[in-house]
Amino acid sequence: xxxxxxxxxxxxxxxxxxxxxxxxxxxxxxxxxxxxxxxxxxxxxxxxxxxxxxxxxxxxxxxxxxxxxxxxxxxxxxxxxxxxxxxxxxxxxxxxxxxxxxxxxxxxxxx
Amino acid sequence: xxxxxxxxxxxxxxxxxxxxxxxxxxxxxxxxxxxxxxxxxxxxxxxxxxxxxxxxxxxxxxxxxxxxxxxxxxxxxxxxxxxxxxxxxxxxxxxxxxxxxxxxxxxxxxx
Numbered sequence: 248x249x250x251x252x253x254x255x256x257x258x259x260x261x262x263x264x265x266x267x268x269x270x271x272x273x274x275x276x277x278x279x280x281x282x283x284x285x286x287x288x289x290x291x292x293x294x295x296x297x298x299x300x301x302x303x304x305x306x307x308x309x310x311x312x313x314x315x316x317x318x319x320x321x322x323x324x325x326x327x328x329x330x331x332x333x334x335x336x337x338x339x340x341x342x343x344x345x346x347x348x349x350x351x352x353x354x355x356x357x358x
Numbered sequence: 359x360x361x362x363x364x365x366x367x368x369x370x371x372x373x374x375x376x377x378x379x380x381x382x383x384x385x386x387x388x389x390x391x392x393x394x395x396x397x398x399x400x401x402x403x404x405x406x407x408x409x410x411x412x413x414x415x416x417x418x419x420x421x422x423x424x425x426x427x428x429x430x431x432x433x434x435x436x437x438x439x440x441x442x443x444x445x446x447x448x449x450x451x452x453x454x455x456x457x458x459x460x461x462x463x464x465x466x467x468x469x
Contacts, residue, residue, distance in 0.1 A: 251400065281457060290362075291448070293457035336400070340455055345391065345416060348400035 251339050253349035260327050261357050267323045268352040270337030274318035278340035282311055282322055285351070286333040294322075294335075327356040360385045364449050364461035371436070371443070371468050379434045379464045381449035389454065390432035394418060395446045404447075407432055436466065444468045 403416030421440025450458035
């Protein structure tokens, strides 16, 4: 994998459903993996920064895991709410350089 | 409140003209970044600066210039050499390689 890839590109879930999406990144020269939430008409907001293989982080109903050896991270949302509707961006620090962003997963939670 | 301010929110430019986008932060962050977003693509890095009076090219620096004369300010000039400048531009700052704090963006349209 040369770039950061996110899947799916978009998804719709019913309120109350749990969901998850994937970020794949180059596993060589890993430094850190970032997750951001970007709501329409607002600035991207940092959710997590993870650096260690096996890291799991949680913020309310949102959690993330990291596998640096195979180059992927999962973001989970438990009991989705309409306010969770946003684009979720993943970004990868390669070495000690700048962030490389994926194209994002656009989540729509239907009331 | 600390944060990043980008101005203007919307900007129209005639072909062949240079235009400067403002980015100011009062977070005392050393590092600042400019990203560009196009439809269907992730954020791409234009330029970044890790300390005052120093900056580095990102992935798509051609046709852009920056300056970092003060810690708080990192203006981006879109020059006439930029072939396709119509895009959404985001400025961000961070402490080292920690999470980015983003501004609200400037949408530039060439008319």
